[in-house]
């Protein structure tokens with residue numbers, strides 16, 4: 454019996470992937486660019502055990518057994534990694550043995566917080582460790598076939614998923630632009646407005662958009678190629694002004710495409726729009742960009758902010774979006790914020806934003822930072838004992 458346990462990060466796109474040119478191979482209509490978040494606050498953790506004696510492939514997601522056979526994406530990932538194992542693996546673990554897989558996310562699943570990205574990246578990375586397959590671009594093409602955005606979670610720092618031009622998808626790979634060390638003070642505040650399952654899954658939403666939105670095709674052909682180059686340069690130069698503006702514009706254009714879909718697909722809600730207005734007013738008051746928002750296929754905001762500006766931004770959020778739970782540990786999760794910093798923040802500027810406070814519209818905030826790619830953990834972290842979750846016989 455052989456077992457490995459790994460963690461993989463969430464990534465949040467700055468230039469969004471939205472639309473496929475091939476459904477099964479998951480080939481996108483445009484390049485996308487993301488930042489990987491630290492696994493300390495948000496991660497998927499997966500244990501895979503292989504044994505000659507297992508009769509079936511089995512999987513447990515957040516403690517519930519799920520059918521691998523019924524999921525074409527899971528089946529495809531397993532098949533593709535086993536193909537790589539036969540070609541380049543060590544053969545210590547036979548690819549013909551059945552596997553038992555357990556995976557947990559330490560944050561809400563399918564709520565627009567990129568659980569599929571972390572989940573499939575973790576699955577593919579763990580399988581690669583199990584079969585001792587050397588890391589290569591090809592591994593990102595396998596994760597891509599689990600969920601498109603998952604290919605970007607195989608790296609830390611800033612990552613570009615190249616759309617590729619080939620019909621078989623072998624050139625549709627993710628590559629790291631720079632590691633997390635390049636811009637280590639890049640922090641993120643995730644403002645959780647709603648952590649319930651979303652109405653229209655990304656897969657379905659982007660299918661409808663490809664079929665009905667003319668704006669989507671303009672964006673893919675004309676807008677994204679230029680934006681990718683500008684954003685890559687901004688990242689190289691650690692230029693937060695350009696970085697922030699491109700990020701916000703791309704989020705806005707992605708949601709404009711959702712609205713241009715027929716019938717329209719609405720992911721942001723009233724609170725999301727209030728957060729957008731707040732960020733623009735806050736930046737105006739600061740005299741330059743101190744925060745940049747992006748929204749995935751849901752109402753939750755992801756704010757990029759440099760570490761030194763976090764206390765002041767949190768202070769402003771608490772003034773404009775006060776919560777009854779503000780003093781509880783559940784409200785501000787993740788990295789701590791020092792109280793002295795909060796006191797010294799320039800509250801006079803923030804008072805003058807002129808926005809009517811909106812009580813209890815943000816459920817909680819996750820404070821995290823740029824992070825590294827997946828990693829393997831020791832045996833003590835295993836989610837399976839003798840191939841089964843602890844509560845199973």
Ligand SMILES: Nc1ncnc2c1ncn2[C@@H]1O[C@H](COP(=O)(O)OP(=O)(O)OP(=O)(O)O)[C@@H](O)[C@H]1O
Nearest residue numbers: 497556562563564565566567568569572654655750
């Ligand atoms: N840890 C995991 N291991 C394997 N698969 C996972 C894991 N977590 C999530 N998934 C898969 O991803 C699906 C959720 O994907 P979905 O795209 O609907 O939500 P999301 O990834 O949270 O949101 P978004 O991609 O819009 O940010 C789950 O139903 C499951 O099939």
Ligand SMILES: C[C@@](O)(CCOP(=O)(O)OP(=O)(O)O)CC(=O)O
Nearest residue numbers: 466469470600601602655656749750
């Ligand atoms: C809005 C997004 O988060 C969409 C992510 O879509 P998925 O990768 O979840 O879609 P599938 O490939 O169909 O599984 C933007 C992004 O992450 O680039």
